[in-house]
Amino acid sequence: MTTDNRLKLTHLIKKLTDESVEQLLETASKLFAASTTAHRPDCPYCQSGSIVKNGHKCGKQEYRCKECRKTFVSTTNTLMSNSHQPSETWEELIQDTISGESISYSAKRLSISHDCAFHMRHKFLMSLEDVQTEYTVKLGGVSELDETFVLDSYKGKKLPENVNRKPRKHGESAQKAGLSKEYVCICTGIERKGAAMALTVNRAKPSSQELQDVFSEHVSCDTLALCDGLRGYATLEKTTGCSVKNVLTEQNHSFFNLNTVNSFHSFIKRRYAFYRGVATKYLNRYNALFGFAFRQIDGAFTRLKSLLLNVSIVDRFYSIRNTVSSGLLAL
Numbered sequence: 375m376t377t378d379n380r381l382k383l384t385h386l387i388k389k390l391t392d393e394s395v396e397q398l399l400e401t402a403s404k405l406f407a408a409s410t411t412a413h414r415p416d417c418p419y420c421q422s423g424s425i426v427k428n429g430h431k432c433g434k435q436e437y438r439c440k441e442c443r444k445t446f447v448s449t450t451n452t453l454m455s456n457s458h459q460p461s462e463t464w465e466e467l468i469q470d471t472i473s474g475e476s477i478s479y480s481a482k483r484l485s486i487s488h489d490c491a492f493h494m495r496h497k498f499l500m501s502l503e504d505v506q507t508e509y510t511v512k513l514g515g516v517s518e519l520d521e522t523f524v525l526d527s528y529k530g531k532k533l534p535e536n537v538n539r540k541p542r543k544h545g546e547s548a549q550k551a552g553l554s555k556e557y558v559c560i561c562t563g564i565e566r567k568g569a570a571m572a573l574t575v576n577r578a579k580p581s582s583q584e585l586q587d588v589f590s591e592h593v594s595c596d597t598l599a600l601c602d603g604l605r606g607y608a609t610l611e612k613t614t615g616c617s618v619k620n621v622l623t624e625q626n627h628s629f630f631n632l633n634t635v636n637s638f639h640s641f642i643k644r645r646y647a648f649y650r651g652v653a654t655k656y657l658n659r660y661n662a663l664f665g666f667a668f669r670q671i672d673g674a675f676t677r678l679k680s681l682l683l684n685v686s687i688v689d690r691f692y693s694i695r696n697t698v699s700s701g702l703l704a705l
């Protein structure tokens with residue numbers, strides 16, 4: 375509160391009757407009690423609610439658990455561990471990332487360096503990938519499965535020696551005609567009116583085994599899975615118990631179509647073009663984002679934020695070094 379406001383407030387309080395001052399004090403003490411207990415987190419190690427304040431550490435409130443005696447700050451085990459940025463900046467950055475803004479845009483808007491925005495974004499994407507592993511996206515009801523392809527990208531890096539082609543300029547197309555190894559495959563699945571998932575495991579067309587690897591854990595046994603006839607999909611009937619239909623051989627095209635998954639593909643391609651490609655090694659992090667951002671169902675964003683920014687036992691901490699070295703896609 376500014377000194378000016380404090381003076382104004384004191385002036386107003388002086389005008390109150392004794393009875394009103396008493397009421398005011400009572401309300402203020404209730405608000406104070408509520409704010410100190412509401413923001414006191416449970417222990418991230420043993421989940422005990424028996425927590426006391428324990429001074430400050432690196433500008434953050436430190437707490438001590440009365441049960442296990444361990445100490446923690448309010449960001450321990452969250453996405454914000456070891457970060458100097460406040461939770462408001464993290465929330466804004468997560469929002470920008472989901473809305474598809476560029477790293478440069480977020481850096482400028484939030485007055486942080488490009489490197490800092492890069493690492494924050496990648497820490498968030500890595501955690502999003504983890505969350506999707508913990509809470510696997512399950513496709514049920516009527517779901518559409520298909521693949522889409524994007525050109526590989528080494529984004530500003532020299533091409534590795536085993537890559538047998540000249541570097542591509544921005545906006546340049548593939549050097550070989552057709553679906554060559556320059557293309558990376560993104561396998562996608564989406565439930566009509568439900569969740570979406572995207573995952574890359576290969577270049578060019580996926581094999582039956584690769585389709586199994588990608589989809590078998592995402593498809594429920596009562597799913598009607600629509601696809602475009604790539605033979606590998608049919609084997610999902612055996613592995614998951616779902617029913618697979620090829621839209622190309624069915625009559626009723628107003629029902630048997632892949633319109634929903636195609637609009638998901640358009641969304642991925644628009645984002646991919648806007649980013650001017652995504653370095654292929656980071657593609658699965660972005661696939662996690664594409665799946666989440668295309669269909670945010672039932673307050674998913676609020677749940678995600680509280681999952682990542684509140685204290686929890688699951689360690690969501692990635693160091694800056696992890697963001698450029700862990701969980702990279704090698705194709």
Ligand SMILES: [Zn+2]
Nearest residue numbers: 417420439442
């Ligand atoms: Zn504890």
